[in-house]
Amino acid sequence: MPDKLTDAQADATRRERSDRRFASSTPAPATAEPRQDGRRPAEPIFDVDDVHVYYGEHKAIRDVTLNIQQNEITALIGPSGCGKSTFIRCLNRMNDLIPSARVEGRVVYHDEDLYGSRIDPVQVRKRIGMVFQKPNPFPKSIFDNIAFGPRVVGMKGDMDEIVESALRRAALWEETKDRLKTNAFGMSGGQQQRLCIARALATEPDVLLMDEPCSALDPISTGRIEDLMMELKESYSIVIVTHNMQQAARVSDKTAFFTVELDDTAKHRTGHIVEYDVTDKMFTNPEDKRTEDYVTGKFG
Amino acid sequence: MAAKAQTRTSVLPQPSTGSRVADAAFRAVMYFSIAVGFVGLGVILFDIAADGLPRLSWDFITRFPSQIIPERSGIQSAIVGTLYLMLICGVLVVPLGVATAIYLEEYADRSRWFNRLIEVNIQNLAAVPSVVYGILGLAFIVRGPLSIGRVLLAGGITLSLLVLPVVIIVAREAIRAVPPSIREGSLALGATQWQTIWKQVLPGAVAGIATGVILALSRAIGETAPLLIIGAAVSPRFNPSGLFESFTALPIQIFAWTTDANREFVSAAAGAILVLMVILVLMNSVAIYLRNRYEQKW
Numbered sequence: 001m002p003d004k005l006t007d008a009q010a011d012a013t014r015r016e017r018s019d020r021r022f023a024s025s026t027p028a029p030a031t032a033e034p035r036q037d038g039r040r041p042a043e044p045i046f047d048v049d050d051v052h053v054y055y056g057e058h059k060a061i062r063d064v065t066l067n068i069q070q071n072e073i074t075a076l077i078g079p080s081g082c083g084k085s086t087f088i089r090c091l092n093r094m095n096d097l098i099p100s101a102r103v104e105g106r107v108v109y110h111d112e113d114l115y116g117s118r119i120d121p122v123q124v125r126k127r128i129g130m131v132f133q134k135p136n137p138f139p140k141s142i143f144d145n146i147a148f149g150p151r152v153v154g155m156k157g158d159m160d161e162i163v164e165s166a167l168r169r170a171a172l173w174e175e176t177k178d179r180l181k182t183n184a185f186g187m188s189g190g191q192q193q194r195l196c197i198a199r200a201l202a203t204e205p206d207v208l209l210m211d212e213p214c215s216a217l218d219p220i221s222t223g224r225i226e227d228l229m230m231e232l233k234e235s236y237s238i239v240i241v242t243h244n245m246q247q248a249a250r251v252s253d254k255t256a257f258f259t260v261e262l263d264d265t266a267k268h269r270t271g272h273i274v275e276y277d278v279t280d281k282m283f284t285n286p287e288d289k290r291t292e293d294y295v296t297g298k299f300g
Numbered sequence: 301m302a303a304k305a306q307t308r309t310s311v312l313p314q315p316s317t318g319s320r321v322a323d324a325a326f327r328a329v330m331y332f333s334i335a336v337g338f339v340g341l342g343v344i345l346f347d348i349a350a351d352g353l354p355r356l357s358w359d360f361i362t363r364f365p366s367q368i369i370p371e372r373s374g375i376q377s378a379i380v381g382t383l384y385l386m387l388i389c390g391v392l393v394v395p396l397g398v399a400t401a402i403y404l405e406e407y408a409d410r411s412r413w414f415n416r417l418i419e420v421n422i423q424n425l426a427a428v429p430s431v432v433y434g435i436l437g438l439a440f441i442v443r444g445p446l447s448i449g450r451v452l453l454a455g456g457i458t459l460s461l462l463v464l465p466v467v468i469i470v471a472r473e474a475i476r477a478v479p480p481s482i483r484e485g486s487l488a489l490g491a492t493q494w495q496t497i498w499k500q501v502l503p504g505a506v507a508g509i510a511t512g513v514i515l516a517l518s519r520a521i522g523e524t525a526p527l528l529i530i531g532a533a534v535s536p537r538f539n540p541s542g543l544f545e546s547f548t549a550l551p552i553q554i555f556a557w558t559t560d561a562n563r564e565f566v567s568a569a570a571g572a573i574l575v576l577m578v579i580l581v582l583m584n585s586v587a588i589y590l591r592n593r594y595e596q597k598w
Contacts, residue, residue: 126490
């Protein structure tokens with residue numbers, strides 16, 4: 001975490017990351033990035049190995065194993081109740097907030113198991129930001145919404161610059177620069193959601209988790225957020241849960257399809273991954289019949 | 301034309317006579333209930349005002365009570381005692397009540413039996429008659445373990461215990477009204493649970509808490525029974541000069557005058573009631589103002 005954030009330094013960080021990406025000697029699999037002009041996939045940022053999540057006695061998701069790549073957008077799709085949100089909340093330990101929730105398996109992030117005994121969930125969430133389904137600005141000014149994160153994590157530096165930089169990265173600066181002191185509740189829904197993205201970026205995370213970030217927004221606001229995601233993946237890794245398959249097809253590099261099955265007593269629903277692959281393949285030539293049925297709208 | 305219109309069946313039929321009568325009857329019952337409340341209150345107010353208004357004067361407020369001459373009697377020591385009680389009560393009850401509410405709402409695991417026990421007990425304590433708190437104060441504070449005597453602090457602690465459950469319940473409601481999405485948003489930014497509570501939850505709940513505290517304090521200063529039991533002084537001609545001095549309060553003074561053998565003190569009691577009611581109306585107005593001005597709409 002940089003001590004002092006300026007635009008120049010943020011740019012430097014981005015350059016360094018893209019240098020590292022281009023310097024990577026790993027040859028890209030031919031199919032890995034067909035939509036990205038010449039960009040190479042970077043190293044995995046999350047290595048999720050055999051994760052099971054329980055709420056009390058009830059198993060919510062089982063056997064989730066997948067790698068999430070750096071500087072890519074990874075979409076999680078699937079019918080309601082299939083555990084997409086449960087899974088994305090494993091990635092920054094938000095499930096800790098539910099007393100009955102229990103996570104088994106390993107979620108390795110930069111060579112560290114997030115569920116290791118010495119890991120502080122607060123530190124995890126500083127590095128892995130999250131944007132929620134419904135915009136949840138704090139009942140404070142636009143400025144204070146952005147500044148809250150940097151203040152609580154103890155970031156040093158000029159708060160005006162930190163706030164401006166975060167708003168610029170979320171493409172919100174031009175709309176808000178003259179009303180930074182006004183209450184964020186006065187913004188439109190789309191602006192509020194971009195404010196929440198800016199707020200998450202202000203603490204300089206390297207992953208952004210987005211749990212259905214556009215489900216409460218109109219198509220124009222949705223388009224702006226999708227554009228924003230395409231820009232942000234230059235500097236961040238993004239995992240997005242979405243019900244909107246067009247959205248997954250438009251923005252994501254990889255897509256994971258979750259589905260849900262009833263257990264023997266037909267009382268509980270347990271989600272699991274059916275297929276995980278490059279987005280284009282998932283939408284044009286999926287391996288599994290269930291994926292094909294889902295993405296073509298025959299099911300779900 | 302008219303006959304034709306009558307034979308046509310409407311797609312939107314008129315309400316039946318039965319439902320119209322039921323509707324009217326229900327309205328009548330509601331108006332009657334409201335009238336009972338208003339008329340009752342109006343009669344009491346009028347009766348007290350008729351007796352007490354002539355007594356209201358600056359002299360009445362600044363003089364000390366007299367045991368002998370009703371018309372020279374005043375309520376200075378009662379007002380000062382009531383204000384001190386309110387202050388002690390506020391100082392004790394706000395941190396204890398808010399901290400308990402935070403624990404129960406933000407930390408307590410409801411699957412643990414002792415947390416459920418605390419919850420049920422607080423609900424029950426809020427319904428315990430105030431005289432019982434008086435007995436508690438007498439047995440444990442005035443005498444017994446604390447043995448501090450019949451002093452101002454004993455009265456303040458007793459009233460604090462009396463309103464503490466109410467403050468806890470109101471503060472919990474205010475804290476619960478802060479949506480979970482705010483907590484999630486804060487925690488997802490890397491804030492600790494305590495930072496989230498201190499910087500997001502409490503600021504969002506402060507208007508509700510303040511309103512509840514003021515209403516609880518206004519209940520406390522109207523209480524008579526617990527103060528009578530722990531032995532507030534009657535008609536003292538001095539103000540309490542410290543926490544460990546004897547004291548009186550407006551309800552005690554009113555009680556003393558209404559039970560006085562000399563009926564001329566009744567008008568003084570009515571005047572004191574008016575003063576007490578003005579204080580209560582002021583406090584409730586502040587509570588309403590705070591609620592309207594600062595309440596967070598989510």
